Amino acid sequence: MSISKEDPRLTAYALGEIEDSKERAEIEAALAADPELQAEVDSVRALGDMLGAGFAREATPELSEFDKARMEQKADVEALATDRSWLRMHWKAVAGMAASILLAAVLLKPYVGSVRTVTYDDEVEFAEVQTVKQYRKLEVSIPPERMEGTPQPIKVPNLEPAPTQAPVLMVEEEVAVGRAVQSDPPAAPVPKPALVAHAAQQKHGAKRERTESLALVDAEFGNRADAFTVSSELGGTGGVQVKCATVEPEGSFNTEAYDPIETTSFRSPLVEPLSTFSIDVDTASYANVRRFLNQGQLPPADSVRIEELVNYFNYSDAAPTKSLEDGGAPFAVHLEQMSAPWQPEHRLVRVGLKGYEMPWEERPASNLVFLLDVSGSMSQPNKLPLLKEALMLLTRRLDSRDRVAIVVYAGASGLVLPSTTANNTATIEHALTQLQAGGSTNAGAGIELAYQVAREHFIEDGNNRVILCTDGDFNVGQTNRGDLAQIVADQAKDGVSLTVLGFGMGNYKDNMLEELSNKGKGTYAYVDSEAEARKVFLQDLASNIFKIAKDVKIQVEFNPSQVRAYRLIGYENRRLKSEDFNNDQKAAGDIGPGHTIVALYEIVPVDVEMSLPRVDELKYQQQTVVNGSRAELATVKLRYKLPDAEVSQLIVHPLAVDTLQAIEDASADLRFAAAVAAFGMRLRSEAELGDYSYEMVERLAAGALDSDPGGHRSEFIGLVRKADGLNQGN
Known part of the structure; x- marks a missing residue:
């Protein structure tokens, strides 16, 4: 029995999926005769064990403090409504409790926090924006020793990571503008973040032009801080006038979208040969x-x-x-x-x-840019957690010839991991594990940034590819299918292909993702389970990312x-x-x-x-066979x-x-x-x-x-x- 390392039966055997005893015995005989085949089986088993362990560790997402408060508030209100007679007897106490609940509702209004002091020095750059936006910062904490040998972040518009630290990401969201307040002067120096916005130009100098809306968040992605809107020109120091903002919670409607398919009827070869x-x-x-x-x-x-x-x-x-x-x-x-x-x-x-x-040894070197959707719609366990495990599988199959970068997008885009050699697995996996979901989805900016990173590290005669991982629910920024499709089509002509991996349900936009993959000259797969992740990233990896x-x-x-x-x-x-x-x-x-x-x-x-x-007979020529x-x-x-x-x-x-x-x-x-x-x-x-x-x-x-x-x-x-x-x- 002849078996190569690319034979799908080898992967199936390693994962315990060969049921036929005769076929299993033949494979075992081939393994005994070829140490390289045995090593391949051991590698696949290790990857499978890693993926299974990752899913086993996946914890149910905890409720935020805001969610807990809202649930407690709702329970209190429902309890008050259950007994009208008790209410009449204890109206004074109930009135006091209702006042407390009303006060709590005001204090706990979604995403409105205390006004925070913000100071910027003369090196800060602000960008003019057209809409009210809110920015969220993601700091990926990569130890310095893991960054050794890793190229520094490339210079990209609207993104200035610190050159000697892990990249810092500011993620923007569309927000509703509320009341205006004035901040206090800063009580302590504020670390300078990178500001991400979409504008025609950036202003420099000691006096800054105003920006529409900003929001700072804690180091962990998803912990929102105060949203504020700058309504006056900014100097190098001092407080700023801000407007508190609120964001409506996501709905739970099913908004999946598919393009209509018109079934082709029978054709006559006399009419359409x-x-x-x-x-x-x-x-x-x-x-x-x-x-x-x-x-x-x-x-x-x-x-x-x-x-x-x-x-x-x-x-x-x-x-x-x-x-x-x-x-x-x-x-x-x-x-x-x-x-x-x-x-x-x-x-x-x-x-x-x-x-x-x-x-596998004949494959070309790869320059891969993972473009990851970390918006709020990707927070379910069958989306971002599954995505992170799947990408870890992929990177473990690569080696020192290959390069990997990670770009994320929610309300805006940012470079989380600069392009680094793929054998630097600890750094890559650390960056992946830090990702959390939250915010709206601005895919256009992320796609442009991902392609820019890919071009910066283009490998001649290599496999240059952006791997987009998303549910396709693009809802802010560039959302027009035709415009996004034109971007990926132009990049494909220049040698950078697009592979699309779909995740999740409920708001899944199949029509958008299929068109992007078609125009981007790549494959389109949907990952609905741990088993499908194994198929895409183990069994069919070479087919999916090489051509x-x-x-x-x-x-x-x-x-x-x-x-x-x-x-x-x-x-x-x-x-x-x-x-x-x-x-x-x-x-x-x-x-x-x-x-x-x-x-x-x-x-x-x-x-x-x-x-x-029926087709009418031709007037000027005869149909002949x-x-x-x-x-x-x-x-x-x-x-x-x-x-x-x-x-x-x-x-x-x-x-x-x-x-x-x-x-x-x-x-x-x-x-x-x-x-x-x-x-x-x-x-x-x-x-x-x-x-x-x-x-x-x-x-x-x-x-x-x-x-x-x-x-x-x-x-x-x-x-x-x-x-x-x-x-x-x-």
């Missing part, structure tokens, strides 16, 4: 659908992107064996067809791509002498114009090492009657560029008519992919599926489990059963 689309290696939709089903809900139809469901799974397609350095192809192409399970008269064609499985080919496009030409109609299942938002296929200026998706990409076509043979939308080859069903063409190339290469594969197989004779991969596609169509209630039920989907998938490293195919069957039960309950 070409089907052209960009590959898509995203998997977010599957994990998101799983989250809904595990919560006892059927997912919204528009959250179900069938291609992402199908491409979530690994398939056994053979990868190229010749390395890229030796001139090997970046991926292999596999074509297969069988009768469609839901309509046996139709054919189901599978176009499969399998990326070259690059050994072996870019701008990969597929174009299929159907032979009208054999095909009456066809339709591409899924890929609704990845369709391209026919002329885009040969246009090297038109961007498309990238493929990573070991990636498997599957596209499914449902084909109606020419001898099967079907009613198609060129009889090129009646032996061919279609021709599959692919274009791609190598990572450092700007000119595409072409691959052509004909699909013969006589390769049709019965369902029971087709490969397990084709049968399982068909089951997953049918599952997605059933969730979306697509008419093309007819009366093909969840029970039929389950039977088809159960007969195609084959080798199942990680148990993902078995888990899928469980999700089908849950969907069936929920569907019957509706």
Whole structure:
């Protein structure tokens, strides 16, 4: 049995997910014969143990003192309302208590603190801002000895960290302006913080221009201090006039957002002979659908992107064996067809791509910038805590060739960890553990800062990438999808890609995140559990953050002498114009090492009657069928560029008519992919599926489990059963 260090079965074995005793024995024999394989297993186990221990340590967030006071206040009020007769008998005491409660309500009004003295010296810089903002400071306490050998923070607009200390972050929020008060002169010197704002220019000198609103917080992120608004010009010393401010608490409404999906109907090759689309290696939709089903809900139809469901799974397609350095192809192409399970008269064609499985030592050096959403919406245990554990997993796979930086954003953005070598794991993990969530979400500023850091440390011929981790709920600053998408698209052209990792629920903005990942030429995954974090950052790490080919496009030409109609299942938002296929200026998706990409076509043979939308006969020309080859069903063409190339290469594969197989004779991969596609169509209630039920989907998938490293195919069957039960309950 031949096993490489990149074989997913090795990770599955290390995590105790291989149930077949024969397969387990074969792996153990391979480990005994190869010390390097055994070392890889030990490494994966250590990472898995670390992640599990991290989740076990995750404590339930404690209530703030404000929350406790509000709860006590509410309990007192409810107790007073329960007994009217007692109230009449003890009205004097009750009146006194009510007065106390009223006074407490005034004193405990959300986020209004005592006026604080603030002094700035002549070196402080203030920026003009257009809206009332509130700033929150995050000090990441990194011991000096851990900073040794770490580059100092780069100079970025609106951010001035102390050059010999851990970076200091001021985070801004939109606030409501209240009453004006005057501060007292300073009682003691105040440490100079860095001020972050978004303005056209900064003012220098002893006399400072006014800024709209500031707020200082304690060293731990989330402990709010007094919000105040400067309403006069500031000198080098003395007090300032301020306005106290309040912030409304976040609502608990479900505001998840998904773009509408318009299912593609059957097309006639006489009218549209070409089907052209960009590959898509995203998997977010599957994990998101799983989250809904595990919560006892059927997912919204528009959250179900069938291609992402199908491409979530690994398939056994053979990868190229010749390395890229030796001139090997970046991926292999596999074509297969069988009768469609839901309509046996139709054919189901599978176009499969399998990326070259690059050994870890061949990978390029990485320049990674983690862009982390630490806004209030990320405070739940399934968001920021899960994110921190996941990123620790990723950094432990990197080494001294790689660089890591951490940028965070809430109301504003800041550089928490300057770009440092990835083997400095203690410093990186320390910075991650200090993060806490709070505030509104201004992603635009964070994205711009993250790309600036990435450009400052750009590695030629390397993997330069921003990894955005968020729930996508961008609610202040630059929130326009089109503008944000243009930023990431421009950066992708300059060689900095974007990987998007989604977290959480309730306010999850899938539509925003999918578009950003598409424009940013990267992958998009949704992390809903500890197990998914392991899959993304252990099993599929190389595929998710490296690329072996870019701008990969597929174009299929159907032979009208054999095909009456066809339709591409899924890929609704990845369709391209026919002329885009040969246009090297038109961007498309990238493929990573070991990636498997599957596209499914449902084909109606020419001898099967079907009613198609009628098109009027042409007036100036006749529709003719060129009889090129009646032996061919279609021709599959692919274009791609190598990572450092700007000119595409072409691959052509004909699909013969006589390769049709019965369902029971087709490969397990084709049968399982068909089951997953049918599952997605059933969730979306697509008419093309007819009366093909969840029970039929389950039977088809159960007969195609084959080798199942990680148990993902078995888990899928469980999700089908849950969907069936929920569907019957509706």
